[in-house]
Structures are given as C-alpha cells and as structure tokens.
Amino acid sequence: xxxxxxxxxxxxxxxxxxxxxxxxxxxxxxxxxxxxxxxxxxxxxxxxxxxxxxxxxxxxxxxxxxxxxxxxxxxxxxxxxxxxxxxxxxxxxxxxxxxxxxxxxxxxxxxxxxxxxxxxxxxxxxxxxxxxxxxxxxxxxxxxxxxxxxxxxxxxxxxxxxxxxxxxxxxxxxxxxxxxxxxxxxxxxxxxxxxxxxxxxxxxxxxxxxxxxxxxxxxxxxxxxxxxxxxxxxxxxxxxxxxxxxxxxxxxxxxxxxxxxxx
Amino acid sequence: xxxxxxxxxxxxxxxxxxxxxxxxxxxxxxxxxxxxxxxxxxxxxxxxxxxxxxxxxxxxxxxxxxxxxxxxxxxxxxxxxxxxxxxxxxxxxxxxxxxxxxxxxxxxxxxxxxxxxxxxxxxxxxxxxxxxxxxxxxxxxxxxxxxxxxxxxxxxxxxxxxxxxxxxxxxxxxxxxxxxxxxxxxxxxxxxxxxxxxxxxxxxxxxxxxxxxxxxxxxxxxxxxxxxxxxxxxxxxxxxxxxxxxxxxxxxxxxxxxxxxxxxxxxxxxxxxxxxxxxx
Numbered sequence: 001x002x003x004x005x006x007x008x009x010x011x012x013x014x015x016x017x018x019x020x021x022x023x024x025x026x027x028x029x030x031x032x033x034x035x036x037x038x039x040x041x042x043x044x045x046x047x048x049x050x051x052x053x054x055x056x057x058x059x060x061x062x063x064x065x066x067x068x069x070x071x072x073x074x075x076x077x078x079x080x081x082x083x084x085x086x087x088x089x090x091x092x093x094x095x096x097x098x099x100x101x102x103x104x105x106x107x108x109x110x111x112x113x114x115x116x117x118x119x120x121x122x123x124x125x126x127x128x129x130x131x132x133x134x135x136x137x138x139x140x141x142x143x144x145x146x147x148x149x150x151x152x153x154x155x156x157x158x159x160x161x162x163x164x165x166x167x168x169x170x171x172x173x174x175x176x177x178x179x180x181x182x183x184x185x186x187x188x189x190x191x192x193x194x195x196x197x198x199x200x201x202x203x204x205x206x207x208x209x210x211x212x213x214x215x216x217x218x219x220x221x222x223x224x225x226x227x228x229x230x231x232x233x234x235x236x237x238x239x240x241x242x243x244x245x246x247x248x249x250x251x252x253x254x255x256x257x258x259x260x261x262x263x
Numbered sequence: 264x265x266x267x268x269x270x271x272x273x274x275x276x277x278x279x280x281x282x283x284x285x286x287x288x289x290x291x292x293x294x295x296x297x298x299x300x301x302x303x304x305x306x307x308x309x310x311x312x313x314x315x316x317x318x319x320x321x322x323x324x325x326x327x328x329x330x331x332x333x334x335x336x337x338x339x340x341x342x343x344x345x346x347x348x349x350x351x352x353x354x355x356x357x358x359x360x361x362x363x364x365x366x367x368x369x370x371x372x373x374x375x376x377x378x379x380x381x382x383x384x385x386x387x388x389x390x391x392x393x394x395x396x397x398x399x400x401x402x403x404x405x406x407x408x409x410x411x412x413x414x415x416x417x418x419x420x421x422x423x424x425x426x427x428x429x430x431x432x433x434x435x436x437x438x439x440x441x442x443x444x445x446x447x448x449x450x451x452x453x454x455x456x457x458x459x460x461x462x463x464x465x466x467x468x469x470x471x472x473x474x475x476x477x478x479x480x481x482x483x484x485x486x487x488x489x490x491x492x493x494x495x496x497x498x499x500x501x502x503x504x505x506x507x508x509x510x511x512x513x514x515x516x517x518x519x520x521x522x523x524x525x526x527x528x529x530x531x532x533x534x535x536x537x538x539x540x541x542x543x
Contacts, residue, residue, distance in 0.1 A: 020303045023349055025396075025422050030403050031415045044410045051407035051414065054400050055474050060523070068523060090476075097527060114307035118342070121305070121314050125338035128331045130321045133338070137304045137318045173538045180543045181534025183476030184509060188526045190471050191513030197393055198514070202464040209468025214503035220401045223469040227462035235458050 001157060007039045008080060009153030015072045016148025017141045029053035029075030036079040049082040049089035050075065056093050056182070058189045068192075069100035070107065076152045084156075090182030091175055103151050110147065114140060205230065280330040283366050287323055289435070292357070294322050296434050299352050311346035319352070323360045340369050347380035348387020353430050355379045357437025365441070389459040395425055397466055401474070475506035481542040 015027035025031070029050045037046015053075050060068035078096030082089045117136055124132030198206075205227065212218045212226070298319040305314030317338060324341075328334035347355060355376065362372050399421045407414030479493040490496065497504050513526050537543025 020306060022300050023426065025419065025426075028400065028418070030400055030407060030418050033407070034412070034415050043412075047407045047410055047412065047414065051404040054404045054407075055470075058397055058400055058470065058474075069527075094531065101524065111307050114305065115309035117305060118307060118310050118314060121317070122339065122342055125317065125342045126335055128335040128338060130325060130334075130338070133314070133318060133321065137301060137314065140304050140306065141301070174535065177535035177538030178531070179534070180476075180537050181531045184530050184534060185527065186470070187475045187477070187506060187510045188513050188523055188530060190467055190475070190510050191517055191526070192523060194467065194510070194514045195517040197389070197460060197463055197467070199460075202460050205461050205464040206468035209465035209470075210472045210503065210507065211468075212465075213469045213472035214501065214507075218469075220398070220405065220466065220469050220473070223465055224398050224462060227465035230465070231458040231461040234461060235454060238454065238457075 004039055005153050005157035008036060008076060008156050009149040011035055011039070012072060012076045012152030013145035013149040015076070016144045019070075019072050020144065021141050027072045027075070029057060029071065029079070032072070032075040033079045036076060037083060040080065040083045042083050045083050045089075046079050049079040049092060052089035052182070053078045053093065053096070055186045056189065058186060060189055060192065068104070069097055070103035071100070072148060073103040073151055074100035077155060080156055087175070088179050088182075090179040093182040093185060094178035099151070099155065103148075106147065106151075107144075110140075110143065277336075278366055278368075279332050280328070281366050283364065285364060286326050287360060287364055287438075291323055291326060292360070292434050292438060293431065295319055295356055295360070296353055296430050298322070299356060299430065299434075302349050302352050310342070310344045312349075312352075313342050313345045316345040316352070317341040319356060320360065320363075324363065327360075327363050336369060337363065340373060341376075343373075345376070345380060347383045348391070350391050350426060350429060351383045351387045351433060353434035354383065354437040357434045358440055361438050361441035386459075389463065394459050394463045394466070395422065397463070397470065401466065401470055404474075471506055471510050472503040475510065477505045477509055477543075479505070479542055 011032070015032055018024055018027040029052075031050070033050015033053060034043055034047045037043040037049070040046070057068070057071045057074060060071060074093075074096045077099045078089065078092040081087070081095045082092035085092075117139065121133055121136055124130075124136070194206075208230075209223050209227070212223050213220075298321070301318055302312050302315040304318065306312060307314075320341060324334060324337050328337055358379065359372060359376055362375060399418050402421075403414040403418035405414075406417065479497065481492045482489050483492065484490075501507075516526060516529075517523070534543070
C-alpha cells in the first residue's frame with residue numbers, strides 16, 4: 001500500500017498545482033478517476049467513479065472567487081475509497097466531501113498566509129530585480145504540491161484498510177442513504193450554476209434543454225448543437241434589429257448590463 | 264480594487280526613456296503566453312493575482328524598459344491588486360504590452376488594466392466554468408460511466424484545444440488591439456456572454472433532466488390496487504419532475520444566502536431519511 005499511496009500522493013500533488021497553475025484540467029475527477037484506478041489496479045471502476053465525481057463537482061467551480069469543496073481531494077479520495085472498499089462511487093462521494101471541505105479550508109489559509117510574500121516582491125520590484133520576482137513565484141506551487149501530496153497520502157496509507165472495515169460495519173440504511181444522496185448531489189452543482197447564470201430571458205432555453213432530455217431523451221451533445229444554432233441565430237438577429245429603436249431589444253440590452261455587472 | 268496610497272506616491276508618471284520603438288516580437292509574446300500559466304502562482308487575498316501577473320509580463324517589460332528606473336516603476340505598478348479570469352489573461356497582457364511599448368502614462372496603463380479585468384472575469388466565467396467545462400465534462404462523463412476510456416481523453420483534448428487556442432490567439436489579438444481594445448470589448452461583452460448563456464442554459468437544463476438520480480421507490484395501496492407513485496403518478500405529470508423541483512429548491516436556498524455546504528448536509532439528510540423510510 002505504501003507505493004500505491006505514494007503514487008496517489010504524487011498525482012494529487014501534480015493535480016493540486018494544475019488546479020491553480022496551468023489549468024490543463026488534469027485535476028478534474030474525470031481524469032483523476034482513471035489514473036487512481038490504474039494505480040490501484042481497477043481501471044474501469046476508476047473510470048466510472050471519475051464520471052460520478054465529475055458530475056457532483058460539475059457546478060462546483062470557482063465562480064467569482066468563491067471556493068467550493070476541493071475538487072482534487074474529492075476526486076482522488078473519492079475514487080480511491082470507492083476502489084479500496086469496493087463501494088458504489090456514490091457512497092464514496094459522502095466519504096470524500098469532508099476531506100474536500102477540510103482541504104479547501106486549508107488552501108484558504110495558505111492564500112491568507114501568502115500575503116506577506118507580496119511585500120518581499122515589492123522590494124524586488126523597486127530594485128528592478130526580475131530574477132528575485134521569478135524565484136518567489138515558484139514558492140507557492142511547490143507548497144501546493146507538498147500540501148496535496150500529504151492530504152492524499154495520509155488517508156490512503158493509514159486509513160484505507162480501516163476505512164474498508166468501517167464501511168463494512170456500516171448499516172445498510174446508511175450506505176443506501178449515502179448512495180441516494182450522492183445521486184441527488186449534482187442538483188446542488190446545477191443550482192450553483194443557475195445562481196450565477198439564471199435570468200428570466202434565458203429561462204426558455206433551460207426549458208428546451210430540460211424537455212429535450214426528459215421527454216425526447218436526446219444526448220447532451222445534440223442539445224449543445226441546438227444551443228449553438230439558437231445562439232448563432234440570436235446573434236445575427238440582434239445585428240439586424242440594431243438600427244430600429246425597438247423597446248423589446250432595449251430591455252434585453254439592459255438585462256445584459258446587469259448580467260455582466262452581477263458577476 | 265483599492266490601491267495602496269503609499270505606492271501610488273512612489274510610482275511616478277515620469278518616463279526617463281520615452282522612445283517608442285516596437286521591440287516585441289511574436290516569439291516574445293508567445294513566451295509570455297507560457298508564463299501566463301503561472302498567473303495564480305502567488306495567489307493571496309491581499310493582491311490576488313498581482314504577483315503572477317507581474318511575473319507573466321517580465322520578459323516584455325525588460326525588453327521595453329531598458330532603463331532601470333522605468334522598469335522599476337512598471338514592476339511596482341503591476342505588482343498591485345490584480346484579478347481576472349485565468350483563461351482570458353493573455354488578452355489583458357497583449358493590450359497592456361502594446362501600451363507599455365508605446366510608453367503610455369502609468370496611470371493610463373493602470374486604468375485600462377483595471378477596466379479590463381472586471382468584464383473579462385464575467386465573460387470567462389460564462390465561457391469556461393458555465394459552458395466549456397459542463398459540456399466537455401458532461402459528454403466525457405457519459406462515456407466514462409459506460410467504461411469507455413475515450414471519456415477522459417476526449418475531455419482533455421477538447422478542453423485544452425479551446426484553452427490553448429484562446430491563450431495564444433487572445434495574446435496576439437490583444438496586442439494588435441492596443442488601446443482600441445476597450446471599445447471593442449464593450450461592444451462584444453454583451454453579445455458574447457448572451458450567446459454563451461443561451462448554450463449554457465440549454466445544457467444545464469439537459470443536465471438537470473439526465474444526471475440527477477432522484478426518484479421514489481414507493482408503492483401505496485389505493486383500496487385493493489397498488490399504485491406505484493413514481494411510475495404511475497409523478498412520471499405521468501412530468502418525467503424528471505423531482506430532479507427539477509429539487510434543483511429549484513437548492514437554487515432558491517442559495518438565493519436566500521444558504522451555503523453550498525448547508526445544501527450538501529440537507530441532501531445527505533434527505534438521502535438517509537428516504538433510505539430509512541424505504542421510499543427511495
């Protein structure tokens with residue numbers, strides 16, 4: 001288990017850097033899931049756990065600076081526990097969330113504690129010492145790597161077997177209940193998206209997307225294509241109506257101003 | 264977005280070397296695109312991305328300001344509070360570098376920088392967090408859920424094609440734009456975020472219907488006849504009714520100022536209750 005915990009820690013460290021620097025999104029559960037699966041020897045289960053966790057974190061993105069439970073730790077611990085304990089990924093969500101919340105709280109602390117470094121940077125800036133600024137820039141990514149490594153390594157190394165035992169002692173209703181809750185949780189992510197995006201002018205498009213799946217069962221990509229088509233139509237129509245002072249268009253534009261100010 | 268008054272005094276408007284030669288090459292700009300990946304490397308709650316933003320500009324600033332006094336002024340100025348969307352940063356870089364090269368006044372550069380970072384934050388949220396990520400993540404998750412290894416591969420390729428294309432394109436576009444960028448952006452903001460919102464809202468509507476697993480497993484006896492509440496009552500009213508209602512409830516609670524953590528707690532309680540009562 002030591003080598004596996006080590007590899008998982010290394011991956012978590014890299015993913016932790018990527019979450020804030022680089023942003024290639026190797027840190028999302030959809031990628032982390034199969035990687036952890038590979039390390040722990042069950043690639044397919046990792047793939048599926050990654051898909052479940054990806055959807056749970058679909059709306060938990062850093063909108064306007066708000067920090068949701070940490071997606072890296074959620075994805076890594078969630079997948080690892082799903083595989084080690086042989087539980088349904090939806091149950092693993094319940095185990096992963098407390099770790100993810102704790103990780104995010106610690107990151108907030110790091111970001112607070114890092115402010116004094118800026119004053120060191122000020123001195124380098126004053127002396128036109130660009131090398132000095134470069135060197136200070138590399139500190140935080142290294143710190144993040146170490147932090148994510150430890151947070152992922154410890155529970156896997158020390159807790160995995162215990163966690164497996166604890167889960168085997170858990171009563172049926174608890175496991176089933178966590179699984180049900182895990183299935184519902186994407187609703188929170190979508191509500192968070194709506195909290196930022198929702199305006200009454202866009203409500204019809206939400207309805208179209210919903211009905212296309214609920215009644216017609218269309219795949220998401222098909223709906224995205226229809227969405228692009230409607231958006232393109234709307235874009236060109238707006239160009240055409242611009243010269244006329246139609247009151248309707250006017251309200252739409254006012255709405256848009258609110259939209260960009262609101263974020 | 265307040266500036267430190269002390270620093271304000273230190274950073275003078277005086278430019279010792281006013282030559283406005285074009286010194287930046289395409290190669291220089293590309294180099295700074297790679298540096299922009301470390302925008303949040305010094306993130307902190309005092310200046311946010313200020314340090315990483317300065318870091319991303321260093322090769323250009325060094326080439327433009329060969330005079331140490333001017334370079335020091337520029338570095339100190341950029342070291343102030345800065346925060347924008349990490350994916351659209353290169354556009355600001357391009358515009359600001361064009362202005363630096365043209366030896367614009369420090370206060371003009373600062374003004375443009377601050378004016379750009381806000382609206383770009385909004386556009387970036389709409390484009391990346393609310394459109395590109397849900398779409399690529401949603402499609403990839405539906406593949407992965409069936410055990411198809413193409414899921415993560417498609418996700419990384421599709422996401423990063425858009426991501427890196429925009430990074431490089433926006434740098435050169437912004438640089439070409441120079442000072443004219445502000446007006447162009449003001450015209451573009453509304454249309455871009457509107458189009459992104461239309462696609463985004465349709466996708467969110469579709470995700471609500473497909474990815475929330477909330478249904479009742481509950482049969483009651485109506486006299487002699489067993490009635491399956493989910494199959495015969497709820498689905499008859501509308502398929503996906505419960506996921507829709509629960510999403511609306513969460514949305515309403517968020518509007519009321521409840522935190523996502525409260526909602527997670529509420530959802531766990533609901534799942535446990537449904538499990539104990541044997542109806543979910």
